[in-house]
Amino acid sequence: MLEVNKILQLKEEYILHKLDIGNGKFWLFNIENGDVYKLNRISYTILSLIDGKSTVGEINRCLFDKYPNKKPDLILKDFEELIERIRIENIINERR
């Protein structure tokens, strides 16, 4: 379980991109080593919110508002799965 007061930030070599074609294409690029990740819309939304300013709690509240028909515990589970994956890939910095 992520601490709600933790602040996450994409490392500076990572950039997000959204291409407005069809239902949208969403990407995360490492502009130093060329790593490419294809994202779905919700992953793109979450990574956009990981801005080095907002806390985990604030991001989660934003997601709860965005998906009012979804159970909060399911949103938290999906959120933490993504954060765990990008932690493993060494894509984010974390601080309190």
Place this chain on the structure above:
Amino acid sequence: MNNNNTKTNISSKKYLDNDLDEFYFQWHITDRCNLRCPHCYQEEYNSKSELSLLDLHKIANQITIALKKWKMKGRIALTGGEPFLKGELFPLMEYLEQDESIWRIGILTNGVLIDQNIINRLKEFKKLYYVQISLDGATKETNDFIRGKGSFEKAIESFRILHKNGINTRLMYTVHKKNYHEVPSLIDLAIDENITTITIERFVPEGKGAEHKEWFLSKDDIYRLFKEILNRAESEYEKGTPLKIIKYRTLWAMLDPDRIKKSDVPLEIDIGGMCSIGIDSITIMPDGTVLPCRRLPIPIGNLLNDSIFKIWYTSDTLWKIRNKNNLKGKCNKCELIPRCSGCRAIAYAMTGDYLSEDPQCWK
């Protein structure tokens, strides 16, 4: 789209489009040139922006790093200006040839400086795939009017000596009002001279060429010319002529929209092709500046200062062109988009907007 779906997904990819397996680099290693063709896309012809061999190696390293990351085979065309004027051409080719990611090397030249000494050096390169020489007329009169006195005979001589030495030759023909009437004769000449491939490229009025916008062909002229070339290509294909006439370029798909839907069309008579900007090619200038295409002079970075990945993945120009929804006029929503998206360079040269419709589209 299900707005209630919060299941996240992130998957690692090697590239934007995993189906691609080749990437083309057009590398202009010098602006110096021994000719002064009036339709040239260059404006400067000096050496002030040229790089040392060390800096050329740095750029080559960026190319090979990208190719390995993308798991693609690299095709590199070395050109200028006139590439044989740059002393570092052969050392650079030696460096490129050592790298496994470099698949094929081509040289784009005016052919004037080619002699037996140059041929002997070229024959040392196993990855040299072709030497492409530009002609701008099928006759001495027309060609030399455009490219300068003596250039026709020298180019023909170079085609012959290259062929004699077993080096594939290609011919580049930039077509405009001063020379389009000679295309049929040019194809005869190419067959007679054992040239393997002809590319007939539309004139883009930029650089010095911007002073000759009156040479720009109308859409009707382009339609009639392309139709004539396609008929000739089909006829030569039926006869078994080995010459390949390149037709997988923008606009060609309109000649036979049904043909582009078929999967079994031989390459010799296949037609239509997307502009490769933002998909699988870039142009490198003598100082390391990167352009989307040599004919679209909008700098998107410099390989001495920026990583190739930064340029490729963050250039606003590239992203705008990748998103075909941004195209304007007839090009927007065109059903031929998979095989045509218009020439962005011609749109830019003629209108100042690289997203505008291709002004030579006859649709």
